[in-house]
Amino acid sequence: MTQNTNLLLQTRTQHFDSLLRLQFGAELDGFDLVYESYGSLNASASNAILICHALSANHHAAGYETAESTKPGWWDICIGPGKVIDTDKFFVVCANNLGGCHGSTGPKTKKPGVTKGCYGAEFPVVTVKDWVRSQNLLAQSLGISCWAAVIGGSLGGMQALQWAIEYPEKIRHACVIASASKLSAQNIAFNEIARQAILSDPDYLEGSYTEADLVPERGLRLARMLGHVTYQSDAGMREKFGRELKSGDIRQGQNVEFQVESYLRYQGSSFSKSFDANTYILMTRALDYFDPASEFDNDLVAALSGTHCNFFVTAFTSDWRFSPQRSKEIVDALVTAKKNVVSTLIETPLGHDAFLLPIKRYLETFGAYMRTIEI
Numbered sequence: 001m002t003q004n005t006n007l008l009l010q011t012r013t014q015h016f017d018s019l020l021r022l023q024f025g026a027e028l029d030g031f032d033l034v035y036e037s038y039g040s041l042n043a044s045a046s047n048a049i050l051i052c053h054a055l056s057a058n059h060h061a062a063g064y065e066t067a068e069s070t071k072p073g074w075w076d077i078c079i080g081p082g083k084v085i086d087t088d089k090f091f092v093v094c095a096n097n098l099g100g101c102h103g104s105t106g107p108k109t110k111k112p113g114v115t116k117g118c119y120g121a122e123f124p125v126v127t128v129k130d131w132v133r134s135q136n137l138l139a140q141s142l143g144i145s146c147w148a149a150v151i152g153g154s155l156g157g158m159q160a161l162q163w164a165i166e167y168p169e170k171i172r173h174a175c176v177i178a179s180a181s182k183l184s185a186q187n188i189a190f191n192e193i194a195r196q197a198i199l200s201d202p203d204y205l206e207g208s209y210t211e212a213d214l215v216p217e218r219g220l221r222l223a224r225m226l227g228h229v230t231y232q233s234d235a236g237m238r239e240k241f242g243r244e245l246k247s248g249d250i251r252q253g254q255n256v257e258f259q260v261e262s263y264l265r266y267q268g269s270s271f272s273k274s275f276d277a278n279t280y281i282l283m284t285r286a287l288d289y290f291d292p293a294s295e296f297d298n299d300l301v302a303a304l305s306g307t308h309c310n311f312f313v314t315a316f317t318s319d320w321r322f323s324p325q326r327s328k329e330i331v332d333a334l335v336t337a338k339k340n341v342v343s344t345l346i347e348t349p350l351g352h353d354a355f356l357l358p359i360k361r362y363l364e365t366f367g368a369y370m371r372t373i374e375i
Helices: 128-141 155-166 185-199 217-231 234-240 259-274 277-289 292-296 300-305 324-336 352-356 360-370
Strands: 012-021 027-038 048-052 091-095 149-153 173-177 245-249 254-258 310-316 341-346
Touching (some): 091 128, 149 155, 217 352, 310 360
Parallel strands (some): 048 149
Antiparallel strands (some): 012 027, 027 091
16 A cells, blocks of 8 residues: 655755865765755745754655655654645755765765775764765755754754854754764763674674675674664663563573564664664764864863854753753753753653654644744
């Protein structure tokens, strides 16, 4: 049965011939960004919104790629006609980040100057700042001189924050959802465990697995399972799974599989078939390295003092991966810097993944803010 949808998409690729110098000194002599757009750009190009994706997402943020598709984009609850990010009002763009594995130039891309073989682990380190600079080039190619808003959750929220700092004249609103101005030591530790799971997979082959027609599936599965647990809360997992069994008899201790075990294995297996291991390593490192205050003597207030846009900052009570305290640090710095900021804290047991879910209060407050944006 086909889906009845208001958004059918066409994926586009924008090629850039110009040299891109990355933050840590490496250079890319041309690159591609794959993106999707929703809605129509108005005559003054004043209604454009950029959606920045999180770690494991991509450019397919909303709608359906074909009339036969059964799974919408990862933020379909928020993007579309009449929704929080209303495509009857806004022209919405979402790009697969540089270094991604869904079409943009990254580790899976053929390496220039070689007859065969891709970049693999030799793809240069990229940072949130590099992503924002490449997105700015995409904006220029689309005729957009200033975004009405840049919006993102988690790693996407970091990009929205960097946009406000890097290009203060090119953004009117920044929506920073379930995010942080830098990762905690605990967060960095989780990312390193996930990377080690991949690096220790015998099929990883020091990042050259593609040439050997292999995939480090075990490592990717473990990395995703670990990550997925941290995106949930204890209360949320207890409510969803409890100690329910999938199979076996716990009284006999034979062939026992809990529902939560089955769920995690499914998530890990599905992820290992759709995501690239080198990209996962690259993006978790970008997460770890993000710290805009480090360029301002570790003063977040100073880092945000040059911003001109209005801010919407949202956190979720049960999110321990990007806790409400991390959002409060951003809000406190913005208030001290005398910036306009709306801050909300949403009560929910659903953990970090709450920003992707149809939580009534969240959609109401987010939607109320979006309706204040003039075009």
